[in-house]
Amino acid sequence: xxxxxNKIVIGTRGSKLALWQANWVKQKLETLYPELKIEIEKxxxxxxxxxxxxxxxxxxxxLFVKEIEEALLSERVDLAVHSMxxxxxxxxxxxxxxxxxxxxxPRDAFISIDGKSLKELPHGASxxxxxxxxxxxxxxxxDDLEIKPLRGNVxxxxxxxxxxxxxxxxxxxxxxxxxxxxxMVTELMPEDxxxxxxxxxxxxxxxxxxxxxxxxxxxxxxxxxTAICVLSERAFLSVMGGGCQVPLACHAKIIKSDGxxxxxxxxxxxxxxxxxxxxxxxREGSISQAQMLGAELAEELLERGGNKIVEKVYxxxx
Numbered sequence: 001x002x003x004x005x006n007k008i009v010i011g012t013r014g015s016k017l018a019l020w021q022a023n024w025v026k027q028k029l030e031t032l033y034p035e036l037k038i039e040i041e042k043x044x045x046x047x048x049x050x051x052x053x054x055x056x057x058x059x060x061x062x063l064f065v066k067e068i069e070e071a072l073l074s075e076r077v078d079l080a081v082h083s084m085x086x087x088x089x090x091x092x093x094x095x096x097x098x099x100x101x102x103x104x105x106p107r108d109a110f111i112s113i114d115g116k117s118l119k120e121l122p123h124g125a126s127x128x129x130x131x132x133x134x135x136x137x138x139x140x141x142x143d144d145l146e147i148k149p150l151r152g153n154v155x156x157x158x159x160x161x162x163x164x165x166x167x168x169x170x171x172x173x174x175x176x177x178x179x180x181x182x183x184m185v186t187e188l189m190p191e192d193x194x195x196x197x198x199x200x201x202x203x204x205x206x207x208x209x210x211x212x213x214x215x216x217x218x219x220x221x222x223x224x225x226t227a228i229c230v231l232s233e234r235a236f237l238s239v240m241g242g243g244c245q246v247p248l249a250c251h252a253k254i255i256k257s258d259g260x261x262x263x264x265x266x267x268x269x270x271x272x273x274x275x276x277x278x279x280x281x282x283r284e285g286s287i288s289q290a291q292m293l294g295a296e297l298a299e300e301l302l303e304r305g306g307n308k309i310v311e312k313v314y315x316x317x318x
Contacts, residue, residue: 011077084199136270174201195249239298
């Protein structure tokens with residue numbers, strides 16, 4: 001294609017992982033369009049500014065994307081690179097997620113200070129996580145553990161583990177692999193035991209709807225199988241209406257067997273206080289119905305008691 005601009009600007013958060021992702025997109029585009037100059041602009045988001053409180057306590061949606069979207073709308077940047085797990089289902093008017101890149105390993109990784117597995121941790125051991133989703137599922141596996149809040153970038157969390165502030169921590173494997181820390185992982189947690197976050201491991205590119213040039217040049221970065229799965233997970237999230245305050249998990253995977261393919265979706269909603277048992281479910285079906293299946297699974301979990309959890313959480317935050 002003929003390049004219509006000499007330069008484009010990518011907007012991103014300033015963390016090492018976010019910059020890795022933005023640079024990965026930059027390199028892909030430079031390979032496709034060597035004549036195009038590409039710059040990266042770091043933008044500090046609300047989620048980056050508040051580092052001493054659990055995400056669930058901060059509340060709200062779009063903690064890690066709002067300021068970047070504002071820069072996109074004002075044409076300060078031409079595209080935004082996000083971790084899809086940070087992107088709310090409600091996108092501002094004039095913007096859209098125009099590409100979802102191939103997903104890295106979506107599983108959660110368990111890292112202990114002495115190489116002990118989750119099962120081998122001593123009674124009352126402390127485990128650090130920033131996620132209510134992980135907390136709920138960890139408690140279901142080991143209700144004797146002390147789950148402690150852990151904020152900060154990947155480097156900071158690993159440093160706190162090394163300093164002995166925790167016996168173990170849980171992080172996304174995708175981030176560890178991208179940062180070159182996969183050798184520190186004690187064990188990977190299967191998706192059926194620790195259901196990943198919506199969009200975990202996937203990079204999303206957000207653009208202006210009316211920017212035909214940018215929308216065209218990023219098309220090759222969209223990975224169809226990943227996009228189908230992530231959009232299914234986001235359909236689940238949209239029906240659930242949850243944010244950081246509600247422990248939600250949903251993971252979709254395309255299964256290929258005997259020459260046929262179908263999608264399998266696992267999901268969970270939990271009570272932040274642990275008073276109501278977590279509700280889990282799954283759906284299997286045609287890939288062409290992926291988003292419908294995600295929405296149906298959300299409706300099922302709400303009917304099975306998830307609605308009480310959502311109502312309870314948001315009545316307490318009003």
